[in-house]
Amino acid sequence: MKDGELGRVYGEGEFIFKEGDEGDRMYVIQSGRVRITKKTPSGDITIATLGSGEIFGEMALFDRLPRSATAGALDEARILSIDKKKLFQTIDRDPTLVFKTLESMSRRIRRLDEEFTKLRKSKIDILQIFVNVDETCSFILEEAKNFIKADNGSIMLYSDEEKALLIKAAFGTEWNPKTKLNAGEGIAGDVLKTGRAELINNVSMDPRYKKGSADINSVLCVPIKGRNTHFGVINMSRISENLFTIEDLNLLRFIALYASIAIENAMNFSRLRNVADEVLMHATMLDMLG
Amino acid sequence: MADPYVLENGSEIAVIGGGPTGSFFSIFALKMAKMIGKELNVTIYEPKDFTKDGPRGCNRCGGLISELLVQTLAVEGINLPETLVQRGINSYRLYTDHGNVFIGTPSHEKTIATVYRGGGPKGIIGKGKESFDRFLLDLAVSEGAIHNPLKIDRIEYNNIRPVLFAKGQRIQEPDLAVGAIGVKSRTYKIFEDMGFGYRRPETVTAAIAEISTHSSAITEYFGNSVHLFLLPIKGVKFAAMIPKGTYVTVCILGKDIVVNTVNNFLDNRVVKSILPKTETYKVNCRCLPKMNVRAPKIPFNHRVILCGDAGSTRLFKDGLGAAYIMGKAAAKTAVFHGVSKQHFQKEYYPVYRNIIIDNKFGKVLFAVTDAFKVHKALNKSMFRVVQKEQLEPSSQKILSSVLWDMFTGNELYKDIFRRAMNFPMFFDIFKGCIRI
Numbered sequence: 001m002k003d004g005e006l007g008r009v010y011g012e013g014e015f016i017f018k019e020g021d022e023g024d025r026m027y028v029i030q031s032g033r034v035r036i037t038k039k040t041p042s043g044d045i046t047i048a049t050l051g052s053g054e055i056f057g058e059m060a061l062f063d064r065l066p067r068s069a070t071a072g073a074l075d076e077a078r079i080l081s082i083d084k085k086k087l088f089q090t091i092d093r094d095p096t097l098v099f100k101t102l103e104s105m106s107r108r109i110r111r112l113d114e115e116f117t118k119l120r121k122s123k124i125d126i127l128q129i130f131v132n133v134d135e136t137c138s139f140i141l142e143e144a145k146n147f148i149k150a151d152n153g154s155i156m157l158y159s160d161e162e163k164a165l166l167i168k169a170a171f172g173t174e175w176n177p178k179t180k181l182n183a184g185e186g187i188a189g190d191v192l193k194t195g196r197a198e199l200i201n202n203v204s205m206d207p208r209y210k211k212g213s214a215d216i217n218s219v220l221c222v223p224i225k226g227r228n229t230h231f232g233v234i235n236m237s238r239i240s241e242n243l244f245t246i247e248d249l250n251l252l253r254f255i256a257l258y259a260s261i262a263i264e265n266a267m268n269f270s271r272l273r274n275v276a277d278e279v280l281m282h283a284t285m286l287d288m289l290g
Numbered sequence: 291m292a293d294p295y296v297l298e299n300g301s302e303i304a305v306i307g308g309g310p311t312g313s314f315f316s317i318f319a320l321k322m323a324k325m326i327g328k329e330l331n332v333t334i335y336e337p338k339d340f341t342k343d344g345p346r347g348c349n350r351c352g353g354l355i356s357e358l359l360v361q362t363l364a365v366e367g368i369n370l371p372e373t374l375v376q377r378g379i380n381s382y383r384l385y386t387d388h389g390n391v392f393i394g395t396p397s398h399e400k401t402i403a404t405v406y407r408g409g410g411p412k413g414i415i416g417k418g419k420e421s422f423d424r425f426l427l428d429l430a431v432s433e434g435a436i437h438n439p440l441k442i443d444r445i446e447y448n449n450i451r452p453v454l455f456a457k458g459q460r461i462q463e464p465d466l467a468v469g470a471i472g473v474k475s476r477t478y479k480i481f482e483d484m485g486f487g488y489r490r491p492e493t494v495t496a497a498i499a500e501i502s503t504h505s506s507a508i509t510e511y512f513g514n515s516v517h518l519f520l521l522p523i524k525g526v527k528f529a530a531m532i533p534k535g536t537y538v539t540v541c542i543l544g545k546d547i548v549v550n551t552v553n554n555f556l557d558n559r560v561v562k563s564i565l566p567k568t569e570t571y572k573v574n575c576r577c578l579p580k581m582n583v584r585a586p587k588i589p590f591n592h593r594v595i596l597c598g599d600a601g602s603t604r605l606f607k608d609g610l611g612a613a614y615i616m617g618k619a620a621a622k623t624a625v626f627h628g629v630s631k632q633h634f635q636k637e638y639y640p641v642y643r644n645i646i647i648d649n650k651f652g653k654v655l656f657a658v659t660d661a662f663k664v665h666k667a668l669n670k671s672m673f674r675v676v677q678k679e680q681l682e683p684s685s686q687k688i689l690s691s692v693l694w695d696m697f698t699g700n701e702l703y704k705d706i707f708r709r710a711m712n713f714p715m716f717f718d719i720f721k722g723c724i725r726i
Contacts, residue, residue: 003505003535004372004419006360008399025397028364031372053369080369081397082361089705090362094615096318096622099325100367 023060308336608699
């Protein structure tokens, strides 16, 4: 520690206090950074990274509850601590001393408000997506595209009314929205029928392959399994020489597993809504008749 | 009808003196005004250039910022950079004729700062450290104050409004004139001559000297401790040695301080025993500044207020802490209430008076300290109690904390006094006396 430095130095990773500890002082960062983390069932999450001049640990002083989070030095940090008793004695003499602390707490609440609004919005967006089958399929395909690089891709679901596989979401050039495949027809139809995920390189040699506008080289086709039956497939294809690997196939199977849950939920919700609408319609009609 | 003594948007404040009190006043007045949506025009008149070394930039002070002030400033958002702090202090060592005892900060942190008020002793320029007074003045300027290096030499009332003059020229007619002046210059005359009854405070003379040696020698001999001496040297109440970069500041308080007091002190057996033995050292800079020991009775009038050393300050120590308290109290009154004599009487005077009352408790505590200084049995017994407290982690450390707060300026004398009235502690000291 240099001659002119004040406070106490905490080494990288050293804890200043831990969640659940009793809080008898607040802290002001003189230099370095401090990470504030909170325990969650899925592990510790960082809720803030604070820098020079910022205060922390003040909450436990005012609400007299145990520390709500853990504070640790992110890198070497120099911290000045302020004893609760001395602080309150000084505030008693000069209440305006809390102005700066209130300013800092207000700024923190404002930031939390913004984050809360963002979270709420994304939660609503997700809810809206997952009650609509087509939007659920588009969302899943977008996510799959982020993990597996492909030139074309689609999700096809089996329609009981049309007795065929219909495209619900797609990307790339190699797809036609009007495509309909009967069970057993083409690669997708065959995968739906057999329930086996397939990785096919040199796809033009495959007799089930129906040629489109581009020269497809490599194809992944994975069934979407429901509780009792297969009700769709996820297709991905590459035009380039860069072939899919077995890891890509396994990843897509994994995605298909979660996709099946989401799509089934959306389908069920859609059915439920239809039933509710029907009940409401019948009730209205009865009321009118009465 | 609106109160003419309430500051409005665009009101002008003239602050005479850009030391810590003037800067603290300006910082808080500007901050608080912004909070209630007012813009004030604050001008700080300070001819001294605090970046200069030697007497030209110096404000003649020990340069010790108490633990309480360091922490309070940090809560206010004013953190002292390492370029400003000469040395972080985490302990005190108390010496008497009969031994010495070490008292560490309760939090085991470096919570006390030693600084130079100006550029530092002559020849120190270029050592990479800043002046404390300059740091605060710059903060005030960054809050929106204007620094004017003019020396104001006269203030007159014109229709109950102060008018400022410099070299016969009328400079400003502000809504409020703040006298943030010390007792070391004759600026107080300006306010005495205004005729509202202000009289300069009673003062005593102190001695300050700078001993220069190598930085490594300072670390070796003084460490991060302020060394405090309660020695029976004629005229010396108590003395402190405050380690800084390549200097140690010697501060001596007492009744009959003269030029030779520093030499007498340095020649004392106990003091000699802790000074560098192998390294050479010399006394580089010395002065005999005045210290306020009794506050003026009338520190304000309509649109005029005095704070800092020219008003009430803490007895013998923590002058910078008093500058903060009084500068802020004046700012709060002016911004949130008004600038009439009645406003100051109601809002500012209670804070002013509290310091005066507290100093009365301080006088008693210093008298008790004197008794401990001269009484061998009391002295030895006190050491024994403190040593025992320091060795026992579970001990409440009552005497240690009383001494710590007493010499660090960490707490009001009144609160220290209350804590010192502790029967078990006195019983321990008494027991120690009997054993001796």
